Amino acid sequence: MRGRWFQRGVGIVVLLLVIGAAALLLFVVAATEPPPLWAPAHATLAGVWTVLYNSQLPSTTVLLTAVAVALLVGAGIAVVERIVTNRYRRSPATVQRRTLTPRRIMEETRGVFHGPVTVTVLIPAHNEEAALPAALASLAEQTRRPDRILVVADNCTDRTVEVARAAGAAVMETVDNRHKKAGGLNQALRDVLPDLGPNDTVMVMDADTGLGPRFLETAVARFESDRALMAVGGLFHGEDGHGLIGQFQRDEYTRYARQIERRQGRPFVLTGTATVFRAQALRAVAASRGTELPGIAGDVYDTIALTEDNELTIALKSLGALMTSPSECTVTTELMPSWRMLWAQRLRWQRGALENLGAYGLTPVTFRYWAQQLGIGYSTIALSSYLILMVIMVLAVDTWVWFPFWLGVGALFVLERVVTVWEGGWRARLLALTVFPELAYSLFLNIVFLQGIIDISLGRQGSWKHLPSTETQEAGA
Numbered sequence: 001m002r003g004r005w006f007q008r009g010v011g012i013v014v015l016l017l018v019i020g021a022a023a024l025l026l027f028v029v030a031a032t033e034p035p036p037l038w039a040p041a042h043a044t045l046a047g048v049w050t051v052l053y054n055s056q057l058p059s060t061t062v063l064l065t066a067v068a069v070a071l072l073v074g075a076g077i078a079v080v081e082r083i084v085t086n087r088y089r090r091s092p093a094t095v096q097r098r099t100l101t102p103r104r105i106m107e108e109t110r111g112v113f114h115g116p117v118t119v120t121v122l123i124p125a126h127n128e129e130a131a132l133p134a135a136l137a138s139l140a141e142q143t144r145r146p147d148r149i150l151v152v153a154d155n156c157t158d159r160t161v162e163v164a165r166a167a168g169a170a171v172m173e174t175v176d177n178r179h180k181k182a183g184g185l186n187q188a189l190r191d192v193l194p195d196l197g198p199n200d201t202v203m204v205m206d207a208d209t210g211l212g213p214r215f216l217e218t219a220v221a222r223f224e225s226d227r228a229l230m231a232v233g234g235l236f237h238g239e240d241g242h243g244l245i246g247q248f249q250r251d252e253y254t255r256y257a258r259q260i261e262r263r264q265g266r267p268f269v270l271t272g273t274a275t276v277f278r279a280q281a282l283r284a285v286a287a288s289r290g291t292e293l294p295g296i297a298g299d300v301y302d303t304i305a306l307t308e309d310n311e312l313t314i315a316l317k318s319l320g321a322l323m324t325s326p327s328e329c330t331v332t333t334e335l336m337p338s339w340r341m342l343w344a345q346r347l348r349w350q351r352g353a354l355e356n357l358g359a360y361g362l363t364p365v366t367f368r369y370w371a372q373q374l375g376i377g378y379s380t381i382a383l384s385s386y387l388i389l390m391v392i393m394v395l396a397v398d399t400w401v402w403f404p405f406w407l408g409v410g411a412l413f414v415l416e417r418v419v420t421v422w423e424g425g426w427r428a429r430l431l432a433l434t435v436f437p438e439l440a441y442s443l444f445l446n447i448v449f450l451q452g453i454i455d456i457s458l459g460r461q462g463s464w465k466h467l468p469s470t471e472t473q474e475a476g477a
Contacts, residue, residue, distance in 0.1 A: 001369065019381075024453070036407070042218060043144045065189060073361070073371075080367050080368070082362070083364075084135070091160055098156050098318075098319050098320030099284045099288070099319050099320070100230055100280075100281055100284050100316065100319040100320045100321040100322075101319075101320030102228035102320070102322045103228075104178070104320070105227060105228040105280075106227060106228050106232075107411065109198065109227045114197050114198040114199040115197060115199050115200075116199065117199050117200070117201060117220045117223045117224055118147045118148075118196075118199070118200045118201065119144075119146045119147050119148075119201050119202075119203055119216055119219075119220065119276065120147060120148045120149075120150065120192060120196070120200065120201070120202050121139060121146045121149045121150065121202075121203045121204070121205055122137060122150050122152055122185060122188055122189070122192070122202060122203065122204050122205070123136075123149070123150070123151045123164075123169075123205050123206070123207050123261035124152045124154060124181045124184050124188075124204070124206070124207070125151050125152065125153055125154065125156065125160050125164070125207040125228040126153075126154045126155060126156060126160075126180075126181075126184075127156050127157060127158045127160060127161075128156075128158075128160050128207035128208065129158045129159040129160045129163045131207050131208040131334070132151070132160060132163050132164060132167075132207045133163060133167065134210055135205065135206070135207050135209055135210060136149070136164070136167040136169060137167075137210075138209075138211040138213075139205075139211065141213055142211065142213060142214075142215065142216045142217065143213055143214050143216070143217045144216040144217035144220055145216070146216060147202065148170065148172070149168075149169040149170065150169065150170045150172055150188060150192070151164035151170070151171045151172070151207075152172050152174065152175045152184045152187070152188045153172070153174065154173075154177055154180070154181070154183060154184035155172055155174065155177065156173075156249055161173065170227075172187075172188055172191070172360075173189050174188075175187065176227075179303035180303075181272075181301075181308060182299075182301035182302065182303045182305065182308040183298065183301075183303050184299055185204065185301050185308075186299045186301050186303065189202070189282060189286075189300045190298070193279055193282060193283055193286075193300075193347075194278030196279035197279070198278070198279070198280050199223070199278075200278075200279045201219070201220075201223060201276050201277060201278050201279060201464065202276070202277050202279055202282060203216070203219075203237060203274065203275065203276040203277075204272065204274070204275055204277070205273070205274040206273045206274070206333065206334075208333065208334035209236075209273045209274050209331050209332065209333050209334075210239075210331065210332040210333075211234075211274060211330075211331055212328065212329065212330035212331065212332075214328050214329075215234065215274065215328070215329045215330065216276075217328075218232070218326050218328040218329050219232040219276045219329060220326065220328075223276075223278065226322070228322050229277050229278070229323070229324065230277065230280070230281035230316060230322055230323055231270050231275060231276065231277045231278065231281060231316060231321060231323040231324075232275065232276045232323070232324055232325070232326065232329060233267050233269075233270040233271050233274075233275040233276075233323065233324070233325040233329070234271050234273055234274040234275060234325065234329045234330065234331040235256075235257040235260055235261075235271075235325055235327060235329060235330055235331070235334070236253055236256075236257070236271050236273045236274075236330075236331045236332070236333045237250065237253050237257065237330060237331070237332050238250035238252065238253050238332070238333065238335045239332055239334055239335055240334065241335075242335050242336075242337045244431075244437070245335075245336070245339065245342065246335050246337070246339070247427055247428065248431075248438070249335045249336065249342070249442045250267055250335070250424055251421045251424055251428050251431060251438070252422050252430065253333075253433065254420070254423055254424040254428060255420045255421060257327075257330075257423075258420055258423065260325050261327050265324040265325050265326050265327070266323075266324065266325075267313070267323060267324070267325040268313075268368075269309060269310050269313050270308060270309055270312065270313045270316070270323060270325075270331065270370075271309075271325075271331070272308065273330075273331045273333045274331045275309070281319075281321055282300045284319055285300050285312065285316065285319065286298050286299060286300045287314050288315070289302070289365065290320060292318065292319070292361065293313075293315045293318060293319075294359040295315075300312070302315075302359075304355075304359075305352060305355065305356060305359075306349075306351050306352030306355060307348065307349055307352025307353060307356065310352055310353055310356055311352070311356045311359075314365060314369070315361055316367060317365045318360070318365050330421075339444075343448060346448045347448050347451055347452055347455075350448055350449055350451075350452035351452045351455060351456060353369070353373065354373065354452055354453070354456045355456065356369075357369055357370060357373065358456070376446075376449050377453075379435050379442075379446065380446040380449055380450060383439070383442055383443060383446060384443065384446065387439070387443065410435075413435070414432070414433065414435055417432040417435065418432045418433055418434075418439060420432075455465050
């Protein structure tokens with residue numbers, strides 16, 4: 001009962017902490033000496049254009065307080081994350097408790113050769129006859145081919161099974177599965193895992209995903225060179241097309257990939273689009289369900305979780321697992337073609353992230369994820385306040401007044417937006433340069449965040465919705 005109440009209250013906890021942080025900053029601003037009324041200076045550009053500008057800087061106290069808080073929070077989160085990682089790798093007490101810590105794995109496998117690394121690919125598929133051929137083709141084009149491909153056909157009413165078999169893949173059809181993707185994978189893994197050894201791996205790959213040609217080659221090389229490595233995740237990029245909404249999503253994914261590369265491959269989430277797991281890691285998770293980890297004993301995936309990939313990442317980290325997302329392991333994933341579908345996808349992601357935090361509580365492993373949720377919440381308040389104040393200023397003044405300080409801040413913001421999507425090509429750079437469309441997209445995501453907070457705080461039941469591919473929708477139209 002206590003756990004359920006905590007899980008329901010996680011949204012309220014995040015909201016209260018965010019409001020408290022915003023109130024603290026407002027107090028600092030209010031406590032400073034109020035600035036005098038504007039006394040804008042006049043300037044003439046090229047003898048033609050007369051402009052007004054205000055050269056007064058914001059209060060030094062406010063500036064220094066904001067910079068100090070940002071540095072302390074950022075450094076604090078990084079230090080805590082590093083301490084947790086080092087403790088799981090080196091602390092004898094932690095090694096004894098956690099079954100997948102690198103030190104423990106290295107001790108158990110020292111001097112023993114368990115054979116070459118193998119790769120078994122599981123592709124969960126529900127009515128994916130349109131998308132599946134491309135996914136199977138990307139596997140056939142790998143520089144290191146998988147040893148086995150198994151399509152997990154879950155309650156399909158189309159030709160998914162026939163398409164998979166025609167391409168040479170084995171097929172397992174689920175039996176009485178009511179738990180969507182997680183339930184189908186659990187059934188498949190119960191059959192597959194018992195026959196796999198310590199050097200055998202399992203890739204879980206979405207049917208609407210295409211792999212970069214060196215994905216498996218890179219993953220296998222990483223597993224061969226590091227016996228303690230438990231998972232290799234992909235860095236996902238969006239498919240082409242879908243106009244402006246597609247470009248928004250591609251830019252978002254490009255920034256995420258860049259962030260992971262700058263973190264030297266340390267992932268926040270092992271993406272469900274394509275991740276390779278050591279079989280030993282999945283067995284350890286299944287054995288820990290119901291005791292150390294949430295879920296039902298024997299299940300690899302928690303069927304209650306809305307975002308099974310995020311939950312499995314936290315589960316593996318809680319057991320001390322070492323994981324990475326190399327830059328060579330790229331995947332191309334399906335994008336949401338409409339705002340309604342994007343809303344449904346992101347609401348599920350947000351609800352899932354909050355519910356996972358509620359299930360695990362505040363632990364050294366989840367500290368970073370809590371901080372991320374608080375950061376999203378604070379950015380929601382900051383962005384909405386910024387836009388509201390801008391509108392108020394436009395309506396309140398008769399003549400536009402330029403503020404050099406804030407123009408400089410804005411220029412730095414624009415530069416950051418352009419640089420972080422540079423690898424996405426000229427369309428990404430142009431969209432980032434215009435600024436305001438991306439601000440509107442961020443506001444949309446913030447509204448989704450608030451909806452997730454409201455839903456989980458009110459105890460509304462979340463649901464996993466299958467979002468069919470665009471081609472499937474068009475075929476059925």
